[in-house]
Amino acid sequence: MQKPPKTIPLSEILPDEPMLLMGAGPVPIPYAVARANGVVINHLGETMNQVVRRVKEMSQYIFQTKSDHILGVAGPASAAMEMAIGNLVWPGRKVLTLKNGTFSDRFGLMAQRVGAEVTEISPTQEIGPISADQVREAFKKEKFDVVTMVQGETSCGVENVELPQIVKIAKENGALVIVDAVCTLTTMPLKMDQWGIDAVMVGGQKGLSSIPGVSLIAFSEEAWQVIKNRKEPRPHWCLDALLADEFWSGGGYHYTAPVPGVLAVFEALRLICQETLEKRFIRHKKSSVALQNAIEKMGIELFVPKEHRLNSVVSIDLPQGVDSVRLRDFMADHFHVEISGAFGLNIVRIGQMGEQCRSQNLFKTVHALGLAFRNEGVNVDLSAGMAALEEELAPEEGEFVR
Numbered sequence: 001m002q003k004p005p006k007t008i009p010l011s012e013i014l015p016d017e018p019m020l021l022m023g024a025g026p027v028p029i030p031y032a033v034a035r036a037n038g039v040v041i042n043h044l045g046e047t048m049n050q051v052v053r054r055v056k057e058m059s060q061y062i063f064q065t066k067s068d069h070i071l072g073v074a075g076p077a078s079a080a081m082e083m084a085i086g087n088l089v090w091p092g093r094k095v096l097t098l099k100n101g102t103f104s105d106r107f108g109l110m111a112q113r114v115g116a117e118v119t120e121i122s123p124t125q126e127i128g129p130i131s132a133d134q135v136r137e138a139f140k141k142e143k144f145d146v147v148t149m150v151q152g153e154t155s156c157g158v159e160n161v162e163l164p165q166i167v168k169i170a171k172e173n174g175a176l177v178i179v180d181a182v183c184t185l186t187t188m189p190l191k192m193d194q195w196g197i198d199a200v201m202v203g204g205q206k207g208l209s210s211i212p213g214v215s216l217i218a219f220s221e222e223a224w225q226v227i228k229n230r231k232e233p234r235p236h237w238c239l240d241a242l243l244a245d246e247f248w249s250g251g252g253y254h255y256t257a258p259v260p261g262v263l264a265v266f267e268a269l270r271l272i273c274q275e276t277l278e279k280r281f282i283r284h285k286k287s288s289v290a291l292q293n294a295i296e297k298m299g300i301e302l303f304v305p306k307e308h309r310l311n312s313v314v315s316i317d318l319p320q321g322v323d324s325v326r327l328r329d330f331m332a333d334h335f336h337v338e339i340s341g342a343f344g345l346n347i348v349r350i351g352q353m354g355e356q357c358r359s360q361n362l363f364k365t366v367h368a369l370g371l372a373f374r375n376e377g378v379n380v381d382l383s384a385g386m387a388a389l390e391e392e393l394a395p396e397e398g399e400f401v402r
Protein backbone atom coordinates (compact mmCIF):
# COMPACT_ATOMS: atom_id res chain seq x y z
CA MET A 1 0.00 0.00 0.00
CA GLN A 2 1.25 3.45 -0.87
CA LYS A 3 1.82 5.65 2.21
CA PRO A 4 -0.13 8.92 2.60
CA PRO A 5 1.92 12.09 2.02
CA LYS A 6 2.95 14.31 4.92
CA THR A 7 0.03 16.67 5.47
CA ILE A 8 -0.20 20.21 6.76
CA PRO A 9 -3.30 22.25 7.61
CA LEU A 10 -4.46 24.75 5.02
CA SER A 11 -3.91 27.54 7.54
CA GLU A 12 -0.16 27.01 7.15
CA ILE A 13 -0.44 27.75 3.44
CA LEU A 14 -2.89 30.64 3.49
CA PRO A 15 -1.75 34.06 4.74
CA ASP A 16 -2.93 35.01 8.24
CA GLU A 17 -4.57 38.13 6.86
CA PRO A 18 -6.38 37.55 3.58
CA MET A 19 -4.94 39.30 0.54
CA LEU A 20 -6.96 42.16 -0.87
CA LEU A 21 -7.61 40.89 -4.41
CA MET A 22 -7.22 43.93 -6.66
CA GLY A 23 -6.11 42.11 -9.78
CA ALA A 24 -7.94 41.04 -12.92
CA GLY A 25 -9.99 38.45 -11.00
CA PRO A 26 -10.99 36.71 -8.84
CA VAL A 27 -12.27 39.64 -6.79
CA PRO A 28 -13.32 39.93 -3.11
CA ILE A 29 -16.77 38.55 -2.34
CA PRO A 30 -19.41 39.97 0.01
CA TYR A 31 -20.12 38.12 3.23
CA ALA A 32 -23.57 36.97 2.02
CA VAL A 33 -21.94 35.32 -1.01
CA ALA A 34 -19.27 33.59 1.10
CA ARG A 35 -21.91 32.31 3.50
CA ALA A 36 -24.09 30.91 0.70
CA ASN A 37 -21.02 29.20 -0.73
CA GLY A 38 -20.76 27.15 2.46
CA VAL A 39 -24.18 25.52 2.05
CA VAL A 40 -25.02 22.28 0.25
CA ILE A 41 -28.61 21.31 -0.48
CA ASN A 42 -30.05 18.65 -2.77
CA HIS A 43 -29.37 19.58 -6.39
CA LEU A 44 -32.84 18.33 -7.37
CA GLY A 45 -36.21 19.12 -5.87
CA GLU A 46 -38.48 22.04 -5.12
CA THR A 47 -35.98 24.07 -3.04
CA MET A 48 -33.32 23.96 -5.75
CA ASN A 49 -35.95 24.59 -8.44
CA GLN A 50 -36.93 27.78 -6.70
CA VAL A 51 -33.28 28.85 -6.43
CA VAL A 52 -32.76 28.17 -10.14
CA ARG A 53 -35.94 30.00 -11.16
CA ARG A 54 -34.86 33.08 -9.27
CA VAL A 55 -31.27 32.92 -10.52
CA LYS A 56 -32.69 32.96 -14.06
CA GLU A 57 -35.05 35.83 -13.29
CA MET A 58 -32.26 37.91 -11.77
CA SER A 59 -29.99 36.97 -14.69
CA GLN A 60 -32.54 38.36 -17.14
CA TYR A 61 -32.06 41.67 -15.37
CA ILE A 62 -28.26 41.68 -15.46
CA PHE A 63 -28.18 40.59 -19.12
CA GLN A 64 -31.04 43.00 -19.90
CA THR A 65 -32.95 40.32 -21.78
CA LYS A 66 -36.43 38.84 -21.84
CA SER A 67 -35.02 35.56 -23.12
CA ASP A 68 -35.69 32.54 -20.94
CA HIS A 69 -32.76 30.65 -22.47
CA ILE A 70 -30.41 31.24 -19.58
CA LEU A 71 -28.17 28.52 -18.25
CA GLY A 72 -25.70 28.15 -15.43
CA VAL A 73 -22.43 26.40 -16.22
CA ALA A 74 -20.35 24.41 -13.74
CA GLY A 75 -17.06 25.77 -14.92
CA PRO A 76 -14.98 28.85 -15.58
CA ALA A 77 -16.15 31.60 -17.89
CA SER A 78 -14.15 29.83 -20.58
CA ALA A 79 -16.55 26.88 -20.28
CA ALA A 80 -19.48 29.20 -20.91
CA MET A 81 -17.59 30.58 -23.93
CA GLU A 82 -17.09 27.02 -25.09
CA MET A 83 -20.78 26.28 -24.62
CA ALA A 84 -21.65 29.15 -26.95
CA ILE A 85 -19.12 28.00 -29.54
CA GLY A 86 -19.82 24.26 -29.21
CA ASN A 87 -23.54 24.76 -29.71
CA LEU A 88 -23.62 27.49 -32.39
CA VAL A 89 -20.57 26.46 -34.43
CA TRP A 90 -19.83 23.22 -36.30
CA PRO A 91 -17.55 22.00 -39.10
CA GLY A 92 -17.65 24.36 -42.06
CA ARG A 93 -19.32 27.26 -40.22
CA LYS A 94 -17.62 30.57 -40.94
CA VAL A 95 -16.64 32.48 -37.83
CA LEU A 96 -15.36 36.05 -37.70
CA THR A 97 -13.28 36.53 -34.55
CA LEU A 98 -12.60 40.07 -33.39
CA LYS A 99 -9.26 39.60 -31.72
CA ASN A 100 -7.65 42.24 -29.55
CA GLY A 101 -6.09 40.15 -26.83
CA THR A 102 -5.90 36.79 -25.06
CA PHE A 103 -9.59 36.35 -24.30
CA SER A 104 -11.05 37.43 -27.61
CA ASP A 105 -8.47 35.15 -29.27
CA ARG A 106 -9.78 32.23 -27.18
CA PHE A 107 -13.07 32.25 -29.13
CA GLY A 108 -11.12 31.68 -32.35
CA LEU A 109 -9.15 28.80 -30.83
CA MET A 110 -12.35 27.19 -29.58
CA ALA A 111 -14.08 27.61 -32.94
CA GLN A 112 -11.16 25.97 -34.75
CA ARG A 113 -11.44 22.99 -32.43
CA VAL A 114 -15.03 22.34 -33.49
CA GLY A 115 -14.05 22.60 -37.15
CA ALA A 116 -15.03 26.16 -38.05
CA GLU A 117 -13.32 28.28 -40.70
CA VAL A 118 -12.04 31.16 -38.60
CA THR A 119 -11.20 34.61 -39.95
CA GLU A 120 -9.62 37.08 -37.54
CA ILE A 121 -9.67 40.85 -37.43
CA SER A 122 -7.02 42.61 -35.35
CA PRO A 123 -6.97 46.24 -34.20
CA THR A 124 -5.47 48.81 -36.58
CA GLN A 125 -2.99 49.86 -33.91
CA GLU A 126 -1.04 47.33 -31.85
CA ILE A 127 -3.29 47.70 -28.80
CA GLY A 128 -6.82 48.92 -29.29
CA PRO A 129 -10.45 48.19 -30.09
CA ILE A 130 -11.91 46.69 -33.26
CA SER A 131 -13.88 49.31 -35.18
CA ALA A 132 -17.29 48.97 -36.79
CA ASP A 133 -15.66 49.98 -40.09
CA GLN A 134 -13.33 46.99 -39.94
CA VAL A 135 -16.28 44.67 -39.41
CA ARG A 136 -18.24 46.29 -42.26
CA GLU A 137 -15.24 45.78 -44.57
CA ALA A 138 -14.94 42.13 -43.55
CA PHE A 139 -18.58 41.49 -44.43
CA LYS A 140 -18.11 43.16 -47.83
CA LYS A 141 -15.55 40.51 -48.69
CA GLU A 142 -17.21 37.45 -47.18
CA LYS A 143 -20.27 36.06 -45.46
CA PHE A 144 -20.00 34.83 -41.87
CA ASP A 145 -22.32 32.69 -39.78
CA VAL A 146 -21.04 33.82 -36.39
CA VAL A 147 -19.15 36.84 -35.04
CA THR A 148 -17.31 36.61 -31.71
CA MET A 149 -15.97 39.45 -29.60
CA VAL A 150 -15.31 40.69 -26.07
CA GLN A 151 -16.89 43.79 -24.59
CA GLY A 152 -13.80 44.40 -22.50
CA GLU A 153 -10.41 42.80 -23.23
CA THR A 154 -9.03 42.09 -19.77
CA SER A 155 -5.56 41.12 -20.97
CA CYS A 156 -4.64 44.66 -22.04
CA GLY A 157 -7.47 46.85 -20.68
CA VAL A 158 -9.24 47.85 -23.89
CA GLU A 159 -12.98 48.38 -24.34
CA ASN A 160 -14.59 47.61 -27.69
CA VAL A 161 -16.43 50.91 -27.60
CA GLU A 162 -18.23 50.33 -30.90
CA LEU A 163 -19.81 47.09 -29.70
CA PRO A 164 -23.46 48.13 -30.39
CA GLN A 165 -22.62 49.24 -33.96
CA ILE A 166 -20.63 46.06 -34.59
CA VAL A 167 -23.51 43.87 -33.43
CA LYS A 168 -25.87 45.80 -35.72
CA ILE A 169 -23.66 45.30 -38.76
CA ALA A 170 -23.26 41.58 -38.03
CA LYS A 171 -27.01 41.11 -37.59
CA GLU A 172 -27.79 43.01 -40.79
CA ASN A 173 -25.49 40.58 -42.55
CA GLY A 174 -27.27 37.55 -41.10
CA ALA A 175 -24.65 36.48 -38.56
CA LEU A 176 -25.15 35.44 -34.96
CA VAL A 177 -23.16 37.47 -32.44
CA ILE A 178 -21.47 36.00 -29.37
CA VAL A 179 -20.22 38.52 -26.79
CA ASP A 180 -17.91 37.78 -23.87
CA ALA A 181 -18.96 40.16 -21.09
CA VAL A 182 -16.96 38.32 -18.45
CA CYS A 183 -15.17 41.29 -16.92
CA THR A 184 -17.75 43.92 -17.81
CA LEU A 185 -21.24 42.64 -17.00
CA THR A 186 -22.85 44.74 -14.24
CA THR A 187 -19.88 47.14 -14.29
CA MET A 188 -21.04 49.02 -17.43
CA PRO A 189 -24.09 48.96 -19.72
CA LEU A 190 -24.75 45.91 -21.87
CA LYS A 191 -28.19 45.60 -23.43
CA MET A 192 -28.50 42.12 -24.86
CA ASP A 193 -31.98 42.49 -26.38
CA GLN A 194 -31.76 46.09 -27.45
CA TRP A 195 -28.40 45.64 -29.13
CA GLY A 196 -29.44 42.28 -30.62
CA ILE A 197 -26.75 40.02 -29.13
CA ASP A 198 -27.32 36.26 -29.52
CA ALA A 199 -25.16 34.86 -26.74
CA VAL A 200 -23.61 36.60 -23.73
CA MET A 201 -21.65 34.99 -20.95
CA VAL A 202 -20.20 36.00 -17.60
CA GLY A 203 -18.02 34.26 -15.01
CA GLY A 204 -18.71 34.50 -11.30
CA GLN A 205 -15.38 35.91 -10.20
CA LYS A 206 -15.35 39.32 -11.87
CA GLY A 207 -18.10 41.94 -11.98
CA LEU A 208 -20.58 39.74 -10.14
CA SER A 209 -18.25 39.43 -7.12
CA SER A 210 -19.09 35.76 -6.70
CA ILE A 211 -16.82 32.72 -6.64
CA PRO A 212 -14.88 31.38 -9.62
CA GLY A 213 -16.17 28.18 -11.22
CA VAL A 214 -19.85 28.93 -11.79
CA SER A 215 -20.77 30.92 -14.88
CA LEU A 216 -23.92 32.15 -16.60
CA ILE A 217 -24.86 32.27 -20.26
CA ALA A 218 -27.88 33.74 -22.06
CA PHE A 219 -28.98 32.82 -25.60
CA SER A 220 -31.38 34.81 -27.78
CA GLU A 221 -34.46 33.11 -29.25
CA GLU A 222 -32.76 33.14 -32.67
CA ALA A 223 -29.67 31.42 -31.30
CA TRP A 224 -31.84 28.91 -29.46
CA GLN A 225 -33.64 27.96 -32.68
CA VAL A 226 -30.26 27.40 -34.37
CA ILE A 227 -29.23 25.13 -31.50
CA LYS A 228 -32.51 23.20 -31.56
CA ASN A 229 -32.50 22.72 -35.32
CA ARG A 230 -28.88 21.81 -35.86
CA LYS A 231 -28.48 18.48 -37.63
CA GLU A 232 -24.75 18.09 -37.10
CA PRO A 233 -23.47 15.95 -34.20
CA ARG A 234 -23.17 17.80 -30.91
CA PRO A 235 -19.57 17.46 -29.73
CA HIS A 236 -20.06 18.18 -26.04
CA TRP A 237 -22.03 16.40 -23.37
CA CYS A 238 -21.53 18.57 -20.27
CA LEU A 239 -21.70 21.73 -22.36
CA ASP A 240 -24.69 20.68 -24.49
CA ALA A 241 -27.12 23.58 -24.11
CA LEU A 242 -30.20 21.42 -24.70
CA LEU A 243 -29.17 18.90 -22.03
CA ALA A 244 -28.29 21.72 -19.63
CA ASP A 245 -31.70 23.24 -20.25
CA GLU A 246 -33.36 20.13 -18.83
CA PHE A 247 -31.99 21.18 -15.46
CA TRP A 248 -32.17 24.94 -15.90
CA SER A 249 -35.73 24.95 -17.25
CA GLY A 250 -37.28 21.83 -15.82
CA GLY A 251 -35.35 20.75 -12.76
CA GLY A 252 -34.40 17.46 -14.42
CA TYR A 253 -31.03 15.78 -13.99
CA HIS A 254 -28.20 16.67 -16.34
CA TYR A 255 -25.19 16.59 -14.03
CA THR A 256 -25.01 17.50 -10.36
CA ALA A 257 -25.06 21.27 -10.31
CA PRO A 258 -22.35 22.97 -8.20
CA VAL A 259 -24.95 23.73 -5.54
CA PRO A 260 -22.91 26.02 -3.23
CA GLY A 261 -21.68 27.98 -6.23
CA VAL A 262 -25.21 28.43 -7.54
CA LEU A 263 -26.32 29.62 -4.10
CA ALA A 264 -23.37 32.03 -4.07
CA VAL A 265 -24.41 33.37 -7.49
CA PHE A 266 -27.95 33.74 -6.16
CA GLU A 267 -26.72 36.02 -3.39
CA ALA A 268 -24.40 37.95 -5.72
CA LEU A 269 -27.29 38.56 -8.12
CA ARG A 270 -29.60 39.53 -5.27
CA LEU A 271 -27.13 42.18 -4.10
CA ILE A 272 -26.84 43.50 -7.67
CA CYS A 273 -30.63 43.73 -8.04
CA GLN A 274 -30.81 45.48 -4.68
CA GLU A 275 -28.17 48.01 -5.69
CA THR A 276 -29.71 48.39 -9.19
CA LEU A 277 -27.64 48.44 -12.36
CA GLU A 278 -27.92 52.22 -12.70
CA LYS A 279 -26.26 52.80 -9.32
CA ARG A 280 -23.77 50.00 -9.85
CA PHE A 281 -22.60 51.48 -13.15
CA ILE A 282 -22.12 54.89 -11.49
CA ARG A 283 -20.17 53.33 -8.61
CA HIS A 284 -17.89 51.45 -10.99
CA LYS A 285 -17.24 54.42 -13.23
CA LYS A 286 -16.63 56.79 -10.38
CA SER A 287 -14.28 54.36 -8.65
CA SER A 288 -12.31 53.50 -11.77
CA VAL A 289 -11.96 57.10 -12.92
CA ALA A 290 -10.78 58.06 -9.42
CA LEU A 291 -8.18 55.31 -9.55
CA GLN A 292 -7.02 56.33 -13.03
CA ASN A 293 -6.68 59.98 -12.05
CA ALA A 294 -4.85 59.11 -8.85
CA ILE A 295 -2.30 57.04 -10.75
CA GLU A 296 -1.75 59.80 -13.30
CA LYS A 297 -1.46 62.47 -10.58
CA MET A 298 1.25 60.34 -8.97
CA GLY A 299 3.17 60.72 -12.21
CA ILE A 300 2.62 57.25 -13.62
CA GLU A 301 1.21 56.70 -17.11
CA LEU A 302 -1.74 54.56 -18.04
CA PHE A 303 -1.29 52.10 -20.87
CA VAL A 304 -4.48 52.65 -22.88
CA PRO A 305 -5.71 56.02 -24.26
CA LYS A 306 -8.86 57.36 -22.66
CA GLU A 307 -11.10 56.88 -25.75
CA HIS A 308 -11.10 53.12 -25.44
CA ARG A 309 -9.72 52.56 -21.97
CA LEU A 310 -11.56 49.80 -20.14
CA ASN A 311 -12.83 50.93 -16.75
CA SER A 312 -13.19 47.39 -15.40
CA VAL A 313 -9.48 46.57 -15.66
CA VAL A 314 -6.98 49.45 -15.60
CA SER A 315 -3.59 48.85 -17.24
CA ILE A 316 -0.56 50.76 -15.99
CA ASP A 317 2.55 51.32 -18.06
CA LEU A 318 5.68 50.29 -16.18
CA PRO A 319 8.45 52.91 -16.38
CA GLN A 320 11.89 51.74 -17.53
CA GLY A 321 13.70 49.65 -14.96
CA VAL A 322 10.62 48.78 -12.91
CA ASP A 323 10.28 45.07 -12.32
CA SER A 324 6.68 43.86 -12.41
CA VAL A 325 7.17 40.89 -10.09
CA ARG A 326 9.19 42.88 -7.52
CA LEU A 327 6.62 45.71 -7.60
CA ARG A 328 3.71 43.35 -7.03
CA ASP A 329 5.53 41.31 -4.39
CA PHE A 330 6.24 44.53 -2.48
CA MET A 331 2.54 45.40 -2.45
CA ALA A 332 1.58 41.88 -1.38
CA ASP A 333 4.30 41.45 1.27
CA HIS A 334 3.92 44.83 2.94
CA PHE A 335 0.26 45.72 2.35
CA HIS A 336 -1.51 42.46 1.53
CA VAL A 337 -2.70 43.95 -1.74
CA GLU A 338 -2.49 41.85 -4.87
CA ILE A 339 -2.63 43.27 -8.39
CA SER A 340 -1.99 41.50 -11.70
CA GLY A 341 0.89 41.36 -14.13
CA ALA A 342 0.15 40.66 -17.77
CA PHE A 343 0.80 38.06 -20.45
CA GLY A 344 3.65 39.45 -22.53
CA LEU A 345 3.08 43.19 -21.97
CA ASN A 346 5.15 45.44 -19.73
CA ILE A 347 2.16 46.51 -17.65
CA VAL A 348 0.45 45.80 -14.36
CA ARG A 349 -3.33 45.70 -14.09
CA ILE A 350 -5.71 46.77 -11.34
CA GLY A 351 -9.25 45.39 -11.34
CA GLN A 352 -12.33 47.54 -10.90
CA MET A 353 -15.02 44.92 -10.70
CA GLY A 354 -17.64 44.48 -8.02
CA GLU A 355 -16.24 44.75 -4.49
CA GLN A 356 -12.96 46.10 -5.83
CA CYS A 357 -14.82 49.38 -6.35
CA ARG A 358 -15.00 50.33 -2.67
CA SER A 359 -13.29 53.43 -1.32
CA GLN A 360 -11.31 51.62 1.38
CA ASN A 361 -9.87 49.29 -1.26
CA LEU A 362 -8.92 52.20 -3.53
CA PHE A 363 -7.08 54.11 -0.79
CA LYS A 364 -5.24 51.00 0.30
CA THR A 365 -4.28 50.05 -3.25
CA VAL A 366 -3.09 53.48 -4.40
CA HIS A 367 -1.05 53.91 -1.22
CA ALA A 368 0.58 50.49 -1.63
CA LEU A 369 1.19 51.08 -5.34
CA GLY A 370 2.84 54.45 -4.74
CA LEU A 371 5.20 53.06 -2.12
CA ALA A 372 5.98 50.07 -4.35
CA PHE A 373 6.96 52.44 -7.19
CA ARG A 374 9.16 54.38 -4.77
CA ASN A 375 10.80 51.13 -3.76
CA GLU A 376 11.59 50.66 -7.44
CA GLY A 377 13.33 54.04 -7.49
CA VAL A 378 10.54 55.93 -9.27
CA ASN A 379 9.96 59.39 -7.86
CA VAL A 380 6.17 59.39 -7.56
CA ASP A 381 4.06 62.12 -5.95
CA LEU A 382 2.09 59.84 -3.67
CA SER A 383 0.38 62.69 -1.80
CA ALA A 384 -0.98 64.09 -5.07
CA GLY A 385 -2.31 60.64 -5.92
CA MET A 386 -4.04 60.24 -2.57
CA ALA A 387 -5.47 63.77 -2.79
CA ALA A 388 -6.83 63.04 -6.27
CA LEU A 389 -8.53 59.96 -4.92
CA GLU A 390 -10.15 61.92 -2.13
CA GLU A 391 -11.31 64.62 -4.52
CA GLU A 392 -12.69 62.22 -7.13
CA LEU A 393 -14.54 60.15 -4.58
CA ALA A 394 -16.23 63.18 -3.00
CA PRO A 395 -19.96 62.43 -3.19
CA GLU A 396 -22.12 64.37 -5.60
CA GLU A 397 -25.88 64.01 -5.63
CA GLY A 398 -25.58 61.50 -2.81
CA GLU A 399 -23.58 59.04 -4.90
CA PHE A 400 -21.08 57.52 -2.53
CA VAL A 401 -18.44 54.98 -3.36
CA ARG A 402 -18.45 53.60 0.14
Ligand SMILES: *Cc1c(COP(=O)(O)O)cnc(C)c1O
Pocket (backbone or CB within 6 Å): 025, 075, 076, 077, 078, 079, 103, 150, 152, 153, 154, 180, 181, 182, 183, 203, 206, 212, 213
Ligand atom coordinates in the same frame (compact mmCIF):
# COMPACT_ATOMS: atom_id res chain seq x y z
C1 LIG B 1 -11.41 36.30 -16.97
C2 LIG B 1 -11.89 36.35 -18.35
C3 LIG B 1 -12.16 35.19 -19.09
C4 LIG B 1 -11.85 33.81 -18.60
O1 LIG B 1 -12.47 33.50 -17.41
P1 LIG B 1 -12.14 32.08 -16.73
O2 LIG B 1 -13.12 32.01 -15.61
O3 LIG B 1 -10.71 32.15 -16.31
O4 LIG B 1 -12.35 31.05 -17.75
C5 LIG B 1 -12.68 35.32 -20.35
N1 LIG B 1 -12.92 36.53 -20.87
C6 LIG B 1 -12.68 37.67 -20.20
C7 LIG B 1 -12.96 38.99 -20.86
C8 LIG B 1 -12.16 37.62 -18.92
O5 LIG B 1 -11.91 38.75 -18.27
